[in-house]
Amino acid sequence: MKLIIAIIRPERLQAVQDALQKTLDEGDNYRLTVASVDGHGRATGETEYFRGQEVRTRMAQRTQITIGVNDAYVDRAIDAIVNAARSPNGEVGDGKIFVLPLEQVVRIRTGERGGSAI
Amino acid sequence: MKLIIAIIRPERLQAVQDALQKTLDEGDNYRLTVASVDGHGRATGETEYFRGQEVRTRMAQRTQITIGVNDAYVDRAIDAIVNAARSPNGEVGDGKIFVLPLEQVVRIRTGERGGSAI
Amino acid sequence: MKLIIAIIRPERLQAVQDALQKTLDEGDNYRLTVASVDGHGRATGETEYFRGQEVRTRMAQRTQITIGVNDAYVDRAIDAIVNAARSPNGEVGDGKIFVLPLEQVVRIRTGERGGSAI
Amino acid sequence: MLSAAATLPFLVLAQATDLAQAAPTPTPAVQQVIDSGSTAWMLMSSAMVLLMVPGLALFYAGMVRRKNVLTTMLHSFVAMAVIGLHWVLIGYSLAFGHSVGGLGIIGWNWDYVAFQGLSYDKLFADKGVPELVFAMFQGKFAIITPALISGAVAERFSFRAYILFIVLWATFVYCPLAHMVWAEGGWLFKLGVLDFAGGTVVHIASGFSALILAMMVGNRRDYPDGAIMPNSLVLTLTGAGLLWFGWFGFNAGSAVAVQSPVAGSIAVLAFTTTQTAAAAAALVWMLLEWRHTGKPTSLGVASGIVAGLVAITPAAGHVTPLSAIIIGAIGSVVCFFAVQLKAWHKKDDSLDAFGVHGIGGLWGALATGIFCFIPVKGLISGEGITQLGKQALGAGVGIAMAVVGTLVIGTIVNAILGLRVTDQQERDGLDITIHGERGYHL
């Protein structure tokens, strides 16, 4: 099992959700967790102003999605995210996907563990 | 060492904290990090409305807790969370626990590393 | 590759960013993701009040930074964070760094994978 | 012509006493001319009382969880829509029409239905203001009163049931009570019960109804163990600020009932007592908390402000500024302890509508009998407990109406629509499940 953490543009969330749902619903059910984050990527040097005083600032709002998947679906999930999250010509700021090994999953409702709990 | 990431219902946070504290304080000190996230689980198809226009939306508010634990405490922590976070009859939406391998921990205050730094 | 998750004091973010930039820009480009979280550490027993009723509460606002790095830079990144995030005399609440194994990274813009995508 | 009007201020005392003695004064054609200053003040006061409704929305909404912030605001906003219409269509007639059967219990005037017979240039009594502005002013009271109740049942009450409830409650509790206490033919009015700006009609009525309704609908599923935290006390404080501002209209505008020109001495007196009571109460609540828990909270200050404003409402134009300080301070103490009692009785009056409005209004109604000096003298003026007795009677009637009315109406609404949302809706939040919205996308 893997835990996929992807940082995407907020306006792409809906597309990514649709893509993931299509991909994952055949096997696993589609489930994910979304958080609001701030991204600092290539475009450094952004500044904010407070009464004329410059402050280095967070670059731009990003959406982080966390999704636990069984091994069989990892690549498909990645592809789904990449396709749905990429801006038309692939622009700086489109984001990243991180894949982490996932040792255990527990479904709180049932206490079930492992792949079937995802 | 493991990093436990659990997605729970916000109203269960206090109970989970109490349970974890009881469990972990004997050995590790109880420490955790909490974030506000949005969960998308089974219940798909939730919609929001904006001046009559339907928008697919984030399902419901969830709380994500992140907690680094030494191996000896992993199972106890999981059990504590499951017990405290489950709603009376175990209902859809109760959440998930993910366990990740944790290679290194550093305590910023002291620079200490490893199990004792958790 | 590793995924570094660090919990620091909010007011240290700017210093940490500066330090990381100095460290990482030689090799990887400096990029990171920032989230607002609440920390519960040593100082337990914090309470909040709601019309006279005590409620156990989240301790204090923390900033979580997530950063994917190539193996060569892990230690340097950790050192940079520790140095920049520690308060003058190292005080409780300075935070933690977690290092997780990172199996795969994908740059959404290009679809590129692996170390060069970080 | 106007110089006739000009002598009127000197008649206020006399007049007011008359009113209190309450034989249905036949309104002679004394004042045939609009007094623009009084009209300006009534227009303003009416607008200010309307602003209290969004103020209340913010005050309440800040205290609920994020998932219910919009539904909580809507409870106030929908009252502006629904009761706003109700008042024009039938409410004003029920409250201020001729006493049906001369009983002084409820009014009716076909003329008043939809304000059809209220010609825009008809003046109100001898006050030099158009009757329409009086009707508008009173209408704002009718709006905010049921909205106050919503605080007790926040985060679990069915939205449909709420709408039906407030329509029935306005019809069968508020309007009769307003008639009894404020209309010329009302029996409590004739008896000389004083209620300057609504201690009984507004606060006792809403506060006691709130308690009953909270008990009928039951506690929130997470109460008291679920760490229910306010989503934004910034909103609550902002709301308290708007409430304080608007309350000047609420209380000082109520001088319309007793003096001409309306914007005169009694209005100013009511303004002053409103200010001093609120200040004293805010301070006292904060100090009580400081002593009690070691933490002077912002919610405590906001609660104290509201408690003080509630307590002074029935007394505003009847007591001195110094008395107002005492009334506000004691009001804060009784409300503070009433709120703390919840830890013991565990009835989930979620935002303390009973603790603050019910108890504060009750104290204020009684305090009026103790401290009043104009137009009648009360206990501390050495005139004995006559007035206090009348006040207690008025309060008692208010409580009875509220309790019985709410029990009956609540039961009916429960039978038709159910008072409570489903468990699932409550858990996921009413904003998304009932209104299809979320308060924040931050």
Add this chain to the structure above:
Amino acid sequence: MLSAAATLPFLVLAQATDLAQAAPTPTPAVQQVIDSGSTAWMLMSSAMVLLMVPGLALFYAGMVRRKNVLTTMLHSFVAMAVIGLHWVLIGYSLAFGHSVGGLGIIGWNWDYVAFQGLSYDKLFADKGVPELVFAMFQGKFAIITPALISGAVAERFSFRAYILFIVLWATFVYCPLAHMVWAEGGWLFKLGVLDFAGGTVVHIASGFSALILAMMVGNRRDYPDGAIMPNSLVLTLTGAGLLWFGWFGFNAGSAVAVQSPVAGSIAVLAFTTTQTAAAAAALVWMLLEWRHTGKPTSLGVASGIVAGLVAITPAAGHVTPLSAIIIGAIGSVVCFFAVQLKAWHKKDDSLDAFGVHGIGGLWGALATGIFCFIPVKGLISGEGITQLGKQALGAGVGIAMAVVGTLVIGTIVNAILGLRVTDQQERDGLDITIHGERGYHL
């Protein structure tokens, strides 16, 4: 002296009819004395209309995404600065100066430039209020009108272009229109077109301009597929509350044009219709949604409030409270469907400035001709469609001015500065890219 003034209210009807017949009434020195009540009300009304601007800022800002919340608020705030000055320097002269060439199309008075010739003690016509307060009151209208447009082009309009646009628009669209409709020498005024508080001048003008400008600047990059969610409907509701409050000044203050004392019967009538129309409209919008999607939304209630207020604006002092209920209710229906049409035509009028203000204002202008009973009688008073015809003409002129003016000015501004921000700026948000700020650091 004052007793002369005191008889004036009884002349209102006659006067107003005169006004409507509109031969440039030579202002005789009837009223040489300040009426403090009227002045108080005009001061207050002016302040309330100013408060509508932050109210609008909140109303709009709540509906955009987090990354554009400040720039959206600034659209309103900068209008207070820029048009605030423009009005004093030349706007008042253009709108209320002597008709240039007697054509009734635009005014000019060197005296009025920078208010130099408006001595502080000069009274306005026979209304017993200083002319300065009339100028201030009108100035607030000039501020809010262009700010209304900004809703249609939110989240993508260049800030520099916006400032240039509103200056030109105020000069070449708003001021002429205000002159035609409201100034003594305006040709539509002389024709007897009624526009009590700005259905044509404010809402039709801004609403139709909004649509054109939205089409010129093009849709937002994420529209309609990008799940554009409002950052905080709490702000939007709060804004709606402030707007409702301020609108009482907007409408009831507009009695300054027709009666003395200003704070008199017509002001109260306008106040009352404002209230009833808004309440009815809020309820109707909510019910439409409930039926349509099953979810009565808070944004729906807020939108209904504004739609009702818009619809009643031109009619406020001309119709009965009951007519106002009908006007508000129908206003809500037409605006609701106008807004739904967007799903079909896909023009990104982002915050529905056209759907609400354009359509609501148009309906209100026509409804005035149907329901008016004072100072002239309309359709339902059995006086035929004469007045309705005039109203249609007025609305038509307003639409034409707005469409043509915006096309021309928009083209010019586009040529000079470009109407639209860069794609990158739009994506990252205007707050950070243009203003170097973020709305929240929570």
Add this chain to the structure above:
Amino acid sequence: MLSAAATLPFLVLAQATDLAQAAPTPTPAVQQVIDSGSTAWMLMSSAMVLLMVPGLALFYAGMVRRKNVLTTMLHSFVAMAVIGLHWVLIGYSLAFGHSVGGLGIIGWNWDYVAFQGLSYDKLFADKGVPELVFAMFQGKFAIITPALISGAVAERFSFRAYILFIVLWATFVYCPLAHMVWAEGGWLFKLGVLDFAGGTVVHIASGFSALILAMMVGNRRDYPDGAIMPNSLVLTLTGAGLLWFGWFGFNAGSAVAVQSPVAGSIAVLAFTTTQTAAAAAALVWMLLEWRHTGKPTSLGVASGIVAGLVAITPAAGHVTPLSAIIIGAIGSVVCFFAVQLKAWHKKDDSLDAFGVHGIGGLWGALATGIFCFIPVKGLISGEGITQLGKQALGAGVGIAMAVVGTLVIGTIVNAILGLRVTDQQERDGLDITIHGERGYHL
């Protein structure tokens, strides 16, 4: 009777000049009748000034970090409670009682203590309004002035110390200064120093005190390197909007000191200059920023609004609308640069109470001497620098009182309670550590 009153407006100029020449005018029983219009306006103005306090709370609270948002709001709210009481109990007596010893430095009147001797029907001088409403109006000034100071010491000042400080400061700085400048027997008043609505008494006093107090309490631990970001500029803008609205009451209500009817020409003039100065200042600040950093910020617009309002405050009823534009514009320039100086002197006047109120108030006080034309003529009216000299003297006295008073009181409070919270409290935020609350649970 009223017709006697009616002629008064024409006496205003003469009267006002008298006032300025300042022999303690024996108040003859000229005006025995309440003027309802003036009273309405004073009631309204008082309410509006109270609303400025929540406005200020929002303005300031938006600029601090999330962890201190409530404590920052409380600084304003607690002033409503504490100084609200202080004023009634002794403040009014100290400020507006008879000059003790005829020295014109401080007042006292046993009668005024707790307003005991202020019968509700006692009129104020010859202004046709009850004295109570004058006392209420002035009381709101006493509340907001110390609250202004809190901006300079935000995020680190002890709450207990703050309360003690403002009580002492109100007693020993504010009340004497108000007496000297505004009371009939005050020596600066008698000298002819002009301060229409509080440039010296309110803004210089609070601004200079703010600087001293900020220096005494020391910089925030994270200043200037800690990236201290405002938690929500939406709050700050909303606050600025409420402040602008309320300021109309602040300035135009201050006409109570110079004319009858109060709601007359001077009130309108003050209203107009308030508007034009704020608009000009907002625009100028924005343009300065645009030039300076390339980013016209929303905080800049908000700051400009406040700077303009501050600058016009002492001059509001004394200058023309055009002069007000110049005063506002220059006010914005001086405040802008005063604020930028912080980057150099590194004194942590956290929310620029000194930069905006101290410097803006000083400029306004002097500008009054330059631009005034009524009731006395200043520099640009070709009357030389006499008035400017008086203004400088007044400002100098204000600065001296503020600096010395704050040093002494600050030292005393520091000795008793300590001015500063602990390092731990500052780091974790004052909301949770002192008040046991958090601003948001979002």
